[in-house]
Amino acid sequence: MNSIDRLTELFMRFPGIGPKQARRFVYFLLREHSHYKEQLIKALEELKFTGKQCELCFRFFGDKYAQAEDITMCDICRSDARDTTILMIVEKELDMDAIEKTGSYNGLYFILGGLVPPLTEKPSELIRIRELTSRIHASIKDSELKEIIFALPVTDFGDVTTEYIEKTIKQIVGIENITLTKLARGLSSGLELEYVDKNTFDSALLRRN
Numbered sequence: 001m002n003s004i005d006r007l008t009e010l011f012m013r014f015p016g017i018g019p020k021q022a023r024r025f026v027y028f029l030l031r032e033h034s035h036y037k038e039q040l041i042k043a044l045e046e047l048k049f050t051g052k053q054c055e056l057c058f059r060f061f062g063d064k065y066a067q068a069e070d071i072t073m074c075d076i077c078r079s080d081a082r083d084t085t086i087l088m089i090v091e092k093e094l095d096m097d098a099i100e101k102t103g104s105y106n107g108l109y110f111i112l113g114g115l116v117p118p119l120t121e122k123p124s125e126l127i128r129i130r131e132l133t134s135r136i137h138a139s140i141k142d143s144e145l146k147e148i149i150f151a152l153p154v155t156d157f158g159d160v161t162t163e164y165i166e167k168t169i170k171q172i173v174g175i176e177n178i179t180l181t182k183l184a185r186g187l188s189s190g191l192e193l194e195y196v197d198k199n200t201f202d203s204a205l206l207r208r209n
């Protein structure tokens, strides 16, 4: 296989990229100056060594401190400036990035890595429920956690996931002293959190219930 076909195949593994678009990327690279290609290769090389997944929130991170082997948490989870009494549950990294961009939330996060569809037999295989319960358990032991905010999509999948998590954490960990809230439904139905703007998010956070 020649390098054009090889690279096309690799680009086709990106989310949402078909053969035509993948081929367009390859032609773009062929036309680009070598300086750009060197930057790209360097960034990929760095990602290979520094891309790590945070052991607390499960976000991928690759900041300049991450190279040290003993760094197992992302900059948000490591920060002293964050409010450790609030934990926000999101579906995916892009949602967390969008919320961080608003600058309106200063607590911690947990990324579920998926959602539970209605009538699923083994929901525990679709989201990080075991990791979430042990995280909550540990935060309660440190008597830090006061509130859990569900920031999941306003869809059937989002609702089923919220119900499943609520039921599971009530069974597994005593959460009597913790408030469970949801972002207000001002986020119009079907709107994806990853595209949320600051005003909409601020109002949904303020009116959480």
Ligand SMILES: [Zn+2]
Pocket (backbone or CB within 6 Å): 054, 055, 056, 057, 058, 059, 073, 074, 075, 076, 077, 078
């Ligand atoms: Zn983290």
